[in-house]
Amino acid sequence: MSAENKGGRAQVPRPTDLKNVCLCCKGLRDLAARQLYRRVELDVGGENDLKISALLGRTNPGLDHIRSLILNPDPEIGAGLPSPPPDTPPPPPVNLPGPVPGLPPAPPPPAVSADGTGANSAQERRGRWSQSHFTVRLLMDLLPPNTLEEFRWVVPRGISAFSRFATAATSAERYPCRRHSWTDYAKFSVDNFVLLCKNQKRLKRLEVGPFDGSIKDALQRHPNLIKDLAQLHNLDLYPNDVDCLEACHMILKDTPRLKKLLVDYCYEHRRPGPGLSWEDKSNEPGAITSTLFRDKLPFQSCTPMTLKVLTLFKVNLRWVGQTYMKVISFPALEELQVRECLGADAIFAEMAKPAKRPTKLKELAFAHIDSQGHQYIQSSLENFLQSIDSIEKLCIILLEGASLPKVEAICHHAAQLVELTLYSSKAQFYVSESIYAKDDFARICRECTKLQQLAIGCPKTNALGHALSENFVDYLDHVLALPELITLNLTHWPDFTLRADNFSILGINGRNDGCITFDVYERLVQRLVQTIFERKRARSEAPSSGVSNSTSTATASFTSTGADNDADNDADNDAETGADTGAEAGAEAGAAPATDPEPEKPAQPKPNRLRVVAIGCNAKGCQVENVQHSVKQLIYVQGRQIDPFGLSSPIAVNVKSSAVKFVEPRCDVLKYHFPEPPTS
Numbered sequence: 152m153s154a155e156n157k158g159g160r161a162q163v164p165r166p167t168d169l170k171n172v173c174l175c176c177k178g179l180r181d182l183a184a185r186q187l188y189r190r191v192e193l194d195v196g197g198e199n200d201l202k203i204s205a206l207l208g209r210t211n212p213g214l215d216h217i218r219s220l221i222l223n224p225d226p227e228i229g230a231g232l233p234s235p236p237p238d239t240p241p242p243p244p245v246n247l248p249g250p251v252p253g254l255p256p257a258p259p260p261p262a263v264s265a266d267g268t269g270a271n272s273a274q275e276r277r278g279r280w281s282q283s284h285f286t287v288r289l290l291m292d293l294l295p296p297n298t299l300e301e302f303r304w305v306v307p308r309g310i311s312a313f314s315r316f317a318t319a320a321t322s323a324e325r326y327p328c329r330r331h332s333w334t335d336y337a338k339f340s341v342d343n344f345v346l347l348c349k350n351q352k353r354l355k356r357l358e359v360g361p362f363d364g365s366i367k368d369a370l371q372r373h374p375n376l377i378k379d380l381a382q383l384h385n386l387d388l389y390p391n392d393v394d395c396l397e398a399c400h401m402i403l404k405d406t407p408r409l410k411k412l413l414v415d416y417c418y419e420h421r422r423p424g425p426g427l428s429w430e431d432k433s434n435e436p437g438a439i440t441s442t443l444f445r446d447k448l449p450f451q452s453c454t455p456m457t458l459k460v461l462t463l464f465k466v467n468l469r470w471v472g473q474t475y476m477k478v479i480s481f482p483a484l485e486e487l488q489v490r491e492c493l494g495a496d497a498i499f500a501e502m503a504k505p506a507k508r509p510t511k512l513k514e515l516a517f518a519h520i521d522s523q524g525h526q527y528i529q530s531s532l533e534n535f536l537q538s539i540d541s542i543e544k545l546c547i548i549l550l551e552g553a554s555l556p557k558v559e560a561i562c563h564h565a566a567q568l569v570e571l572t573l574y575s576s577k578a579q580f581y582v583s584e585s586i587y588a589k590d591d592f593a594r595i596c597r598e599c600t601k602l603q604q605l606a607i608g609c610p611k612t613n614a615l616g617h618a619l620s621e622n623f624v625d626y627l628d629h630v631l632a633l634p635e636l637i638t639l640n641l642t643h644w645p646d647f648t649l650r651a652d653n654f655s656i657l658g659i660n661g662r663n664d665g666c667i668t669f670d671v672y673e674r675l676v677q678r679l680v681q682t683i684f685e686r687k688r689a690r691s692e693a694p695s696s697g698v699s700n701s702t703s704t705a706t707a708s709f710t711s712t713g714a715d716n717d718a719d720n721d722a723d724n725d726a727e728t729g730a731d732t733g734a735e736a737g738a739e740a741g742a743a744p745a746t747d748p749e750p751e752k753p754a755q756p757k758p759n760r761l762r763v764v765a766i767g768c769n770a771k772g773c774q775v776e777n778v779q780h781s782v783k784q785l786i787y788v789q790g791r792q793i794d795p796f797g798l799s800s801p802i803a804v805n806v807k808s809s810a811v812k813f814v815e816p817r818c819d820v821l822k823y824h825f826p827e828p829p830t831s
Contacts, residue, residue: 165813181212188213196225196283203286207293214294219301222290224283284340284363291346299351300382303358304339338363345369348376355382356411359399360389366398377405385411388443396442404446411460412479414443431470440474450477462488469494472501481507486514495519499531503538514544516823520551528553536560546572546823553577558591565598569635572606572820574642574768584608584643589625596629605630606640606765606820612679613645619682631687631761638818640765644775644782645679672778673785677803680764680787684801691759762815763788764803769821786821788814 163169169187173180193203207214287304341364348354357380359366370376377383383406390396403409416429416439431437436450447453450473457480468475471494481502487509489495495517501507519528528549533556536542542564547556555575561568575585586608587595596602612623630639767784775782787803788811794800811818 164816165810184213185216188216190219190221191217192221192223194223194225195286196279200282200286203289207289215298217294217298219303220290220294220299221301221303221305222287223305225279284343287340287343288346291343291350294350296350297353299347300353301356301385302347302351302354303356304360340364341366341369345373345376348373348380352379353382354380356385356387357383357402358387358389359395359402360387361391361395365394367394367401370398370401377402380406382408384408387413387415389415390439390443393438393442396439400443400445403443409456410458412456412458413462413464414466415462415464416466430467431474433470436470436474440478444474444478447478450474453477455480457483459484460486462490463492463498464488464490465492467493468498471498476501476507481509483511484509485511487512488516490516490518491520496527496531499528499535503531503535508538510539510541512539512541515542516544516546518546518548518550518823519553529556533557533560537563540564541567543567544570544819546570546820547574548572548823549575551576555585555587558587558594561595562598565595565600567601568599569601570604570819571595571599571602572640572823574606574608586610586643589622592626593629596633600633601635602633603635603817604638604640604820605633605636606642606823608643609641611643611646619679627683627686631683631690634758635760637760638763638765638815638820639683639761640820642768644767645676646775667778669778669782672775672782673805676766676785677787677805680766680785680803681801683764684761684789684803687761688759688801761789763811763818763821765821769808769823784808784821786811 163172163183163186166187169183172183173187191206193199193206195203205211338361341362344362344366348357386403386406386409388399388403390399428437429439431440435441441448444450444453455478461479461484463475468489475498489498492498502509517532532547536556537560540563545561545564545568549555553575554577555573561571561573577583577585586592592607609626610620610622612620630636763786765784765786767782769784786806786808788806790802790804791799792802806814808821811821
C-alpha cells in the first residue's frame with residue numbers, strides 16, 4: 152500500500168481518514184503517518200496547549216515526518232493596544248452617579264488598564280502571551296532537528312492579502328489614523344526565532360515580523376545564523392519599525408537563493424527619524440526601500456534580483472519605477488500579487504513597457520480599494536493584460552469605484568486561461584456588484600474553453616428555485632457550456648421576495664416582516680445550487696445536434712401513414728430485387744458484391760466535471776436584504792442520491808471552506824479572501 156498514487160496526490164486526503172488508517176495496525180500507521188504529519192497546524196496560547204505534550208512524545212512516529220509547522224496564536228493574547236501618540240490627551244474622568252435611595256449600592260467598577268479593559272482581562276492576555284512563547288519554546292526544543300521546511304507564526308494579517316481575523320474595532324475608533332499592524336497582537340519571541348534557525352537548518356520558508364525584542368542585536372551576535380540556512384528561498388517580510396527593518400535587510404542580504412519574496416509594510420505611526428519618511432518620494436527613496444535594499448544603492452546601477460514570485464501588500468507604488476523596478480528583475484517573474492497598494496497603476500504602466508514586460512508571468516492577483524483614480528487603474532491594467540499572453544491564473548478584485556476590465560483584455564489570454572476570478576463593486580462593499588453585459592459574458596465563456604475554475608458575478612435572481620430570473624438563466628447557460636469547468640463561484644448573493652403563502656412552505660410561523668434566519672436562507676441557496684447541478688447534468692446528457700436531427704428524422708418516419716409505409720415497402724422490395732440481380736450479375740462477372748453502409752455510432756454524452764459550486768464572496772460582514780444576520784460564503788459539492796426505484800440524481804451537499812479542498816483540490820478560486828470594509 153502506498154500513501155500516494157502515481158500523480159503524487161494522496162489517495163486518502165482527509166486528515167480524519169488518515170488518522171483512522173493509523174489506528175488500524177502498525178503497518179498502516181507507518182504508511183499513513185508520513186502524509187498525516189507532513190503539515191501540522193496548532194493553536195497556541197489557550198487550553199489546547201495541554202494537548203501538545205502528546206504530540207511531542209517520544210513514541211510518536213510522526214515527529215520525524217513534520218515538514219510544515221503552522222502556529223495560530225490566540226487573537227486575545229496580545230499585550231493590548233499600542234500606546235497612543237504623544238499628543239493624545241488623556242481620557243476625561245468618569246463621574247459615577249451616587250447611591251439611589253431604596254436600592255443596594257452598585258458594585259465598584261473594575262480597574263481600567265491602559266488598553267481600556269479590566270485589569271484582570273489585561274493580565275490574562277499577558278499570561279496567555281507568555282504561555283504561548285513557552286509552548287513555542289517546547290516545540291523548538293523537542294522537535295527533531297533539521298526536519299522542518301516551513302514555519303509560520305500566523306497573525307491576524309499575514310501571508311494572504313486579506314485578514315484572517317477582524318481587527319479590533321476599539322483600536323480603529325481610538326486611533327483612526329493608525330494602520331492595522333501586528334502591534335495590536337502578539338509578537339514573536341526573539342529567543343525562539345534564534346533557536347528555530349539553529350535547530351532547523353533545512354528551512355525553505357521563513358517569516359520575519361515584529362518581535363518582542365531587538366532582532367537586529369540577535370543577528371549581530373550570531374552572524375552565521377541565516378547563512379547556515381542553505382535551502383532558504385522563500386522570505387516573508389513584515390517590518391514594523393526601524394529595528395525590524397534593519398533585520399529584514401540583514402536576512403535578505405544573506406539569502407542568495409531567494410525565489411519568493413513577500414513584503415508587507417505594517418510600520419507604526421511614528422516617523423523613522425527626523426526629516427525622514429517611510430514612503431518613497433519623487434527625488435529619493437524612502438526609509439523602507441533604502442533600508443531594505445541598502446546593499447543595492449544606488450538603484451540606477453545595481454544588479455536586480457531574479458525572483459519567481461513577488462507579493463506586495465499595502466505598499467506605496469507611486470514611484471515604483473525608481474525603486475522596485477530597478478531592484479527586482481520583473482521579466483523573470485512567474486507569479487505577481489499586488490494587493491491594496493496605493494498607486495498600483497504605476498506598476499502596471501511600467502510592466503507594459505517592452506524592456507520590463509514579464510513575458511513568463513503565469514499568475515496575476517490584483518486587489519485594489521480606491522475611490523479616486525480608478526480610471527487610471529483600469530486603463531493601465533487593460534494595457535498590461537494586452538501586452539502579454541502567458542497568464543494562466545487571473546484574479547482581479549476592484550472595490551469602490553473601479554470597473555471590470557474590458558472583455559478584450561480577458562479574452563487575450565483565452566488560449567491558456569484555466570482559473571479566473573473577476574469582481575467589482577462601484578459604490579459600497581459587496582452591495583452594488585458590477586457584472587458584464589450579456590454579449591460580453593457570452594464571449595468570455597465561448598472563447599475561454601479551458602477554464603476549470605471561475606469566480607464571477609451574475610445577475611440578480613430569487614433564491615426560490617422556481618423563480619429564477621431570465622437574465623440569470625441566460626448567464627448560467629453560458630457558464631454551464633464550459634466543457635472543463637470544475638469549480639464555480641457566483642459572487643452575487645441571491646435575494647428573494649416572500650409572499651404570504653411562502654411562510655407556511657418554509658416553516659416560518661408568526662412572522663410578518665418578511666425576514667428569515669440564515670438557516671432558512673441556507674436551505675434556499677441549497678435548492679438553487681441543486682438546480683444548477685441538475686441543469687449541468689441534463690446538459691451533459693443531452694445528445695449533440697447531429698444525433699438530434701437523426702432522431703427527429705426517425706421519429707418522423709415512425710409517424711407516417713399506413714399507405715406511405717406500404718408504398719415504401721414496395722419500393723424497398725423492388726430496390727432489393729434489383730440489388731440482388733445486380734449483385735448476381737456482378738458475381739458472375741467476377742466483381743465484388745455491394746455492401747450496406749455502416750450505421751452511424753451514437754454520440755457520446757459530454758463529461759460532467761462540475762464538482763463545486765459556491766455562492767457569495769469570501770468576505771466578512773456581508774448583508775443580504777430580508778436576512779436577519781450577516782451571511783457567509785456557502786460552498787456545495789455535488790453528491791448523488793438514489794430514489795426507491797434505483798435512479799440516481801445529483802444533490803447539493805454543504806461543506807466547510809476548510810474541508811472542500813479534500814473533496815476537490817482544484818478549488819483555488821475560493822481561497823481569495825476579499826478585503827474587509829474599513830471600520831469607522
